[in-house]
Structures are given as C-alpha cells and as structure tokens.
Amino acid sequence: MESFINEFITSELEGVGSAEEVLLHRRISPYATLRPGDLATLVKFQQSRLHHPAALRPAPICGSTLPEDSDEDACPEEVSEVVLNAADQGHVPAQYTVKGLRRHEMPVIGVYVDTRVCSGFRYRVRRAGATNTKGNTDYFWGGKARPLLSIGMGYGRRLTFQDDQHNNNECYFWSDSEPAGYAFNIHAVDIGQKFLIQGEDDAVLGEGCVEAIHEPQEETSMTAVEGHVTKHVAVALTCRITYYLKHHYGLMELMAHEDQETITGDAVLVRPRPSAKATLEAIEGVFLPRLGNCKFVPDVC
Template sequence: MESFINEFITSEFEGVGSPEEVLLHRRISPYATLRPGDLAALVKFQHQGRHQHPAAFRAAPYCGSTLQEDSDEEVIPAQEEVSEVVVHAADQGHVPAEYTVKGLRRHEMPVIGVYVDSRVCPGFRYRVRRAGASSSKGNSDYFWGGKARALLSMGMGYGRRLTFQDDQLNNNECYFWSDSEPEGYAFNIHAVDEGQKFLIQGEDDAVLGEGCVEAIHEPQEETTMTAVNGHVTKHVAVTLTCRITYYHKHHYGLMELMAHEDHETVTGNAVVARSRASAKASLQAIEGVFLPRLGNCKFVPDVC
C-alpha cells in the first residue's frame, strides 16, 4: 500500500508548488469532495500576480490581492488590487513630463499634472477621487459623496480646468485643475444607475419584458472607445441585479399580460454614446445579456 501511494498519489503532485498547494490539489482531486473555500484558494494560487493596469506604460505592482482565504468555511474579499502607473505627457503633445500615479485601481483612469487620460471625455459621467498610496477604500475618498457627475468641459493649457455638472445652475463649484493634486486623480466611468428601467428585447428586437436595476455589483469598467467625426462611443462592462418582469402573449396574439417576475444577476456591455451635436452622452443599450428564460437579449432604456 505504501508503494502504491508513493507511485500513484504522491508523484502526481510533485512540482506543483508549496505544501499548501499540494494539499489543495489533493483536496480537489476528482475523488475528493470539494470543500468551501477550495475553489477560491485555487484561483488565488493560479492567478496571483498576473493582473496589470491597462493604462500603464510601465506599471509595477503596488499592493493588494483580489482574494483572501479567511478559513475553510468562508472566503472574504481583501483590499482591491491597485497598481503604480507611469504616464508621459509628451505622448499627448505636452512638455516631456513623466508622472507616477500610485494606488490606481484597474477600472480607473489617471489625471495628473498636464496629463489627462485620453479616455476622459466631456459629456460622459465619472466618479472622481484623489489617487495616491494613502487613499483609503470607500466612498469617503470620492468627490461629491461618491456621486457620478457629467464632465462638461476641459480647459485649454497645461493645467486644465475640469468642470462638472453641478446641482446649482448659477453657481457651479464642481471643478478643479488637473495639476492641483500632487498625487493625481482617479476617474472611473459611470454608465448605469440603480433604479434605471429597461425594456428587454430579443434577438429579433421584439420586446419580451421589462427590468429595473436594483444593485450594481462590480465597478463599471470601460473596455473600448471609438471617436468618428465628433461622435464618441464607449463600451462599459457592467454587472447588475435586476428585477425582471417577463411578458406573456395571449395564444391568439391579441394582448400582452404581465406574467412572471424574477430577480436576475447579469453581466453586459453598456453602450454609451455622445453625438457631435450633443453636450451629454446617453446610454443606448446594454448588450450581450443572457437571461435563463429568454437566452441572449439586450436591455434598452425605457424612456416612457
């Protein structure tokens, strides 16, 4: 029996890594029962250190980890992964200045000195906070109580004045200069709001139901941006919990009734666009949504 264990069990995990990893691989073998926390711990072992901030020209890991195993029974999230990003103003036609922005989260865009990330565009809504290693986690870091505001304009010159929409029409105090904060600013785009209502369309554009956003779970992260003749379109990855009401058509197609109501957590690609003639961007649709009862569909804002 001992020789069998050495040959067919112990040898299987040689070179896997630390003793903890060997023990983990044995626990999740096809012949073992998966315990709470095993899968999260495996993801931690396999993916630790692979992430890099998309805005970095030369980025180095700063601190943080995406998962933390507290015990075999419960896994709790640790501090968000952040990075140290080096940006160059010369790439935007400014003076050859180099800046280092610390504490930037993956979904955030840097603004510092004369450098403004090219994805930061007037007309779109952003949440803004001070960047830096000393920034704490939570809404206390964000301006305006964490509320997303539309960027109205970016001034000319080196220290660019960034003006946002204010609740007061005659006395706008929502502005600052790009070079006012030595450690810089962190911007993240905001495309979808809680309480927003949608019509659910199938692949043939038929309306199959309606939904209302009850919670937004992940940071809204911009994935792509296109600008053609002043028309700017952004795609933003979102994760939402929605209250869904499915429509049920009568057998003879004479009427539509409100039938089944459910709660679904979905992921999708929010399309936000600003035309050349418009000062503000608007949400066009959330594409790539999958609902168990309907399959692939999209959410279209209900303007009624």
C-alpha cells in the same frame, strides 16, 4: 473483536507516518483489498483533519465569499503604478507616476488627461491612492457620479462637472492641483434604472429594473469620429425581471411571474456631435436563462 482492534488497528496507529507515505509505500491500487492497517491509517488521517481544518481549507480567491471570521480586506483590489509621458499628447516633455490606480480607472495628473476622459460622460473621481480612515475609497461628492461638462486648455487644465446648483458651480478642479493625481471611473448605469428587454428580433419580451450594481463599471473601448463618441462599458447588475406573456393578435400582458437575475453585459454610451451629453443606448450581450440572448433598452416612459 477486541483482540482484532488491539492487534491490527492500535498497533498500526503507533508510530505511523503521514497517510501519503503509508499509501505510497504499500502502493494500493484500485483493485487492492483494503487491509486493517490501511483502515487505521485513514482513521488517523481523518483525525488530523479534524484537529487542523484550516491547513486543508483552500485559500479564497478575490471575488469569492470569505468566512465570517475572516478579514474582508484579505483580497485587495488590483492596483498598479503607471508612468505617463505628457509629450505623447503633444504637451511639455514631463513624466508623471500615478500610484494606486485600479484597472478600471483612468489617470489625470499635471498636464496629462487620459484620452478616454471625455466631456459629456459621467465619472466618479478620487485622489489616486487615497482612502479614508476606515480604509474605504474616498470619492469626491459623496461617491456620486457627475457628468463632465468641460476640459480646459493650458498646463493646468480645469475639469468642470455638473453641479446641483446651476448658478454657483463648485464641482471643478485643476488637473495639476493634486501631486498624486486623480483617478476617474466611468459610470453608465444607475440603481433603479428601468429597461425594456428585447429579443434578437427586437420584440419586447419583458422589463427589468436595476436593484444592485457590482463594481467596477469598466470602459472596454471607445471610438470618436468627427465629434461623435461611442463608448462600451462592461457592467454586472442584479435586476428584477418581469416577463411578458404573448397572446394572439399581437396583444400582450404582464405575467405574474417575476424573477431576480444577475447579468453581465456591454453598456453602449453615445454622445452625438451636436449634443453635449452622452446617453445610454442599450446594454447588449445579455443572456437570460428564460429568454436566451437579449438586450436591455432604457425605458424612457
């Protein structure tokens, strides 16, 4: 046995090239017999993998879980630079450039206010491109989403948000007061919000409670007809689900079984014409492994 190792394996390890070169040179087919020399080549190739594991490790993509020793900022959020023309909105022929705008955000700068920014809906706001000393996004009001009450007229348009103090509202700013501009992010769903789960026949099949919100909540479409505004917002949530068990005669009771699911859906926000406040009507397009296609309707009780 010792002579076999010395004659074949040891001799093959000396001066061998890469494993790919050897295998291509010999043109090993699926039907070929693995020779001792091939075994030696593969042994050396495996040894090189042990010494250089990082070279063969696939690079993580954005949104994947990174190793513990890696930098969590290795995959920065997608940002862009947009050029805006105020003349497109019927204002003075001014042109603005907003940098560091993320794909789910809407710009406000100078006299320009993105047409998707509407009063009655809730937004999180930050200065475009601004981060704090720790490298995190620095939102106004501690990151709290506030309803936009009004958008003023004129060149410097005042944007007023709902404040916790009714007699002394300090939640406002002017569109032209920040040279870099502002970034607006719509907010549709809250942590702790409760829903009833309806099937395709509108029967109530269970209930859910939001435990986590995975940013961003991104507006996908908007329609406005005679003051009636409807927005669709893509959301990703982790919910605690409780299923209902149906009995005869239309009775039902809670099942002991609960589950936690991460879902995606289309949150539908509606602001009727007489109202100054938008409400969440439902989260549509939800799929649960146990129930199939369904929708989440806010539990107002």
